[in-house]
Amino acid sequence: MGVIFKWLADGGQGARRRVLLGVGSFLLPLLAWCLVSYVPFIWHSKVLITDPGDVDYFQVDMRVDRSMFRDEVSNMEKTHQAPPVGTPANPIYLPAPGAVAHAFYKDFVHPSPYTDTPSLPASLWHSIKIIFWGFLISSLIGVPLGILSGTYPAFGRLSEPFIEFFRYLPAPAFGALAVAILGIFDGPKIAIIVIGTLFQQVLIIANTTRKLEATLVEAARTLGTKRLRLLTRVVVPGILPDLYRDQRILLGWAWTYLIVAELIGTSSGITWFITQQARYQHFADVYAAIITIGIVGFGTDWVLARIARRLFPWDRGLIHA
Amino acid sequence: MNRELNLPSYLDQSAVVRARFQRIRERELILEVRKLGKRYAGAQGAVEALRDISFSIHRREFVCVIGPSGCGKSTLVRILAGLERPSAGEVLLDGKAVAGPGPDRGMVFQGYSLFPWLTVKKNVMFGPEMNGYGKSEAERDALMWLDLVGLSRFANAYPHELSGGMRQRVAIARALINQPRILLMDEPFGALDAQTRAKMQMHLLEVWKNVDVTVVFITHDLDEAIYLADRILVLKAHPGEVQELIEVPVPRPRQPAQSLSAEFLATKARLEELIHPAPPPEAEEERAIKPHMIRFTNVADNVE
Numbered sequence: 001m002g003v004i005f006k007w008l009a010d011g012g013q014g015a016r017r018r019v020l021l022g023v024g025s026f027l028l029p030l031l032a033w034c035l036v037s038y039v040p041f042i043w044h045s046k047v048l049i050t051d052p053g054d055v056d057y058f059q060v061d062m063r064v065d066r067s068m069f070r071d072e073v074s075n076m077e078k079t080h081q082a083p084p085v086g087t088p089a090n091p092i093y094l095p096a097p098g099a100v101a102h103a104f105y106k107d108f109v110h111p112s113p114y115t116d117t118p119s120l121p122a123s124l125w126h127s128i129k130i131i132f133w134g135f136l137i138s139s140l141i142g143v144p145l146g147i148l149s150g151t152y153p154a155f156g157r158l159s160e161p162f163i164e165f166f167r168y169l170p171a172p173a174f175g176a177l178a179v180a181i182l183g184i185f186d187g188p189k190i191a192i193i194v195i196g197t198l199f200q201q202v203l204i205i206a207n208t209t210r211k212l213e214a215t216l217v218e219a220a221r222t223l224g225t226k227r228l229r230l231l232t233r234v235v236v237p238g239i240l241p242d243l244y245r246d247q248r249i250l251l252g253w254a255w256t257y258l259i260v261a262e263l264i265g266t267s268s269g270i271t272w273f274i275t276q277q278a279r280y281q282h283f284a285d286v287y288a289a290i291i292t293i294g295i296v297g298f299g300t301d302w303v304l305a306r307i308a309r310r311l312f313p314w315d316r317g318l319i320h321a
Numbered sequence: 322m323n324r325e326l327n328l329p330s331y332l333d334q335s336a337v338v339r340a341r342f343q344r345i346r347e348r349e350l351i352l353e354v355r356k357l358g359k360r361y362a363g364a365q366g367a368v369e370a371l372r373d374i375s376f377s378i379h380r381r382e383f384v385c386v387i388g389p390s391g392c393g394k395s396t397l398v399r400i401l402a403g404l405e406r407p408s409a410g411e412v413l414l415d416g417k418a419v420a421g422p423g424p425d426r427g428m429v430f431q432g433y434s435l436f437p438w439l440t441v442k443k444n445v446m447f448g449p450e451m452n453g454y455g456k457s458e459a460e461r462d463a464l465m466w467l468d469l470v471g472l473s474r475f476a477n478a479y480p481h482e483l484s485g486g487m488r489q490r491v492a493i494a495r496a497l498i499n500q501p502r503i504l505l506m507d508e509p510f511g512a513l514d515a516q517t518r519a520k521m522q523m524h525l526l527e528v529w530k531n532v533d534v535t536v537v538f539i540t541h542d543l544d545e546a547i548y549l550a551d552r553i554l555v556l557k558a559h560p561g562e563v564q565e566l567i568e569v570p571v572p573r574p575r576q577p578a579q580s581l582s583a584e585f586l587a588t589k590a591r592l593e594e595l596i597h598p599a600p601p602p603e604a605e606e607e608r609a610i611k612p613h614m615i616r617f618t619n620v621a622d623n624v625e
Contacts, residue, residue: 218404219434223448223499224424233451237438314437314479 030097037096040088048089054081063089095284103284104291118273120285124292127258127269130186134193134261135254139247141194142201147243149202150209151235160206163199171196171257175264184265192264196257201250208242209235241308241315248304255297328587334570335584342568345551348379351415351535352401352503358409359396369560370396374410376554376566378503383529383536385550387543389596393561394539398505401537402428414502424452427496427534431508433488435480441491442467442476448499466494469528486517493525497532506538510545519577522548526575543592547585548575555595564595 036043047069052058055072064072069086076083090096095103111119149156171192178188178195212235220234262271270289277285308315334342357374360367370393378384386394399405401412403422412419414426422428435444442463449459467473470490480488489509496504510518522545529536540546546553547569555564570584579585 213432213434215430215432215434216436218402218422219428219430220436220447220451221404221422222402222424222426222428222505223495224422224451225447226451229451233447234436238436240438312438314481 033097037090037094037098044088044090046089046091047086049084049086051085053084055084058084063092092281093283095287099284100287100291103282104288107285107288118276120270120273120289120292123268123270123273123289124296127262127271127293128296130189130261130269131193131251131254131258133186134190134257135197135251137190138194138197138201138250138254142198143205143243143247146202146205147209147231147235147239149206150212150239151231156206160203163202167199167203172260172264175260179265186268188264189261189268192261193254193257196261197250197254200253201246204246204250205243208246209239211242212238241312244304244308244311248301251304252297252301255293258293328590329583331567331570331584331587331591333584333587334568335572338568338570338572338584341573342551345379345382348381350377351380351382352378352537353413353416354401354410355413356410357397357400357407357412359393359400359405360408371400371407372560372562374556374561374563376563378535378537381529381533381535383538383549383551384554385538385540385546385552386554386556387540387546387592387596388556388561388564389558390541391561392556392558394556395507397556397561398428398507398537398539401503402426402505404428424448424499425502427499427501427504429489429492429496429504429506429509431511433480433485433492435488435491435495437480440477440479441472441483444480444491445495445498448495452499462498463494466498467491469497469531470494470524484517485513486521489513489521490524493528497528497534501534503535503537506536508539508541511540511542518545523577525549543589543596544580546592547571547588548577548580553588553592555592557595567591 045066046063047066049058049060049062049064049069052060052062054076058064058072064086066088069084073083107120111121113119145159149159174195175188175192178191182188182191216238217230217234220230225233258269259271262269267275270293274286274289277283277289354374354376357371358369359371360369362368374397386397388394396405400407401419403419403426419426436447439447442460445463445466446456446459449462450456454462464473464476467476470493472487472490472494475483475487480491483491492509493504510521513521525536526549536549538546538549540549548571550569553567553569555567556562557564567588569588571579571582571588572584
């Protein structure tokens with residue numbers, strides 16, 4: 001124990017340690033899930049009936065409470081009838097990791113061919129398209145607006161109070177309106193993501209722009225830079241690494257609006273997949289879909305972080321120059 | 322310290338030095354500052370940063386501006402650069418009023434202010450590109466100026482890869498490539514360690530000797546001012562006003578060894594007198610700090 005604490009307290013320096021700790025942060029929750037799923041005496045609050053015996057309302061594959069199962073076993077024994085037989089099990093909403101892994105494999109390798117049960121890859125692709133368009137439209141408006149608000153105080157004072165007010169209006173509240181205006185298909189979904197992202201985006205990017213060192217702009221002015229060139233040659237390149245980081249965080253937010261957005265109008269995308277599977281009580285597939293969202297989001301961010309290292313070679317260990 | 326050492330007056334100039342100042346005075350005026358004043362609207366009413374500042378500088382003169390903190394020396398140099406507008410008075414460069422920043426006045430900041438996203442070479446190329454030169458011409462010039470400050474080898478490095486002294490060399494090259502009439506330097510070596518600082522001072526004098534440029538150099542370091550300057554503009558604080566414009570009697574070329582010469586010490590004594598007069602009354606919060614010293618060590622365990 002002491003060794004572990006010393007190892008953790010050392011701050012986990014060194015590349016190998018960092019990787020080990022990173023892997024550990026995923027393995028620990030997985031380990032907890034495995035323990036709860038596979039070790040019967042930890043939870044397993046239900047009993048999965050394998051043979052109902054003479055209990056008239058028990059059926060094979062039925063999950064009943066452990067206490068009810070015990071009562072029925074003693075009832076049957078008292079009346080000399082066949083007692084029910086079952087194995088301890090978790091509630092249906094907590095499938096085991098193995099079942100989820102299997103569902104994951106099945107959903108991606110042999111997706112459902114029927115149209116009423118949506119396939120996971122197709123649903124996911126639909127969702128990614130919604131995110132892409134929503135985030136693109138939001139960025140096309142929000143990034144320039146944010147940079148202008150941050151650069152020119154008058155512009156900021158004119159735009160920011162209203163945006164500050166608007167960002168408190170919850171995006172899903174515009175659902176009905178969006179459907180009325182944009183129909184029931186992808187239009188309102190994209191609109192909800194835009195509404196959810198845009199206003200935060202303007203404020204965050206305006207703030208980032210304001211944090212640019214004032215002397216950089218001043219230095220450029222003493223070198224003969226004027227007006228629009230100050231914006232394009234100093235402000236924008238100066239904030240670019242931070243702007244990129246902001247965009248990464250905002251993209252994460254766009255994903256959180258996705259589920260609500262997809263419930264608006266006709267359900268679609270990964271949300272439709274999840275709700276359909278939950279309706280059939282295919283909870284392993286529900287988990288597989290939720291985990292897929294995590295993997296896609298986390299993976300995108302990881303790739304974007306990698307790209308940033310290439311794009312901004314000066315933005316490393318830099319305090320100011 | 323001057324009393325015991327029996328120094329000459331800082332006003333005594335050797336024949337050589339006097340002749341040199343005569344030659345400087347014969348050169349045309351490059352910068353005229355007339356009745357300059359600056360007021361800010363501060364939190365506790367208006368603050369007067371500068372009042373009635375007037376002086377003029379001749380071409381290729383090296384002038385240091387010195388003064389206690391709060392004397393508005395940074396404000397002064399920012400007004401000269403055109404980054405701030407004066408509340409009163411005017412600044413004339415070659416007889417024309419300064420109305421905003423421009424490439425005719427180069428500026429070097431204490432915090433370097435290099436563009437971190439540009440390589441050293443591109444930083445230096447920035448000025449010419451902004452002033453309408455072609456890329457190849459800008460690049461050729463940039464390499465020449467980098468050579469002059471001794472950084473050709475680092476042309477493709479990013480600013481964050483350089484030491485403080487090297488960054489300031491880049492900043493100097495970046496300002497000089499525009500061939501400004503006047504180079505404004507706002508405590509440029511303030512963040513450097515003593516050794517780098519001495520090296521940079523020597524280097525700056527070399528550059529100044531070889532380039533047609535007039536230097537206005539802000540500092541709070543008395544030795545630095547005497548070592549570099551032809552004349553030293555001494556400001557006083559609250560509000561910033563001109564106390565004296567001292568002609569430095571130390572002959573050129575300057576060497577670090579001169580800091581022990583009589584002229585140098587006399588000038589320094591005079592600056593000390595102007596900048597650190599009788600200790601001013603302590604501020605309220607300063608007086609509130611009364612250390613109560615307790616002996617934590619053995620009585621016999623003395624360090625002094």
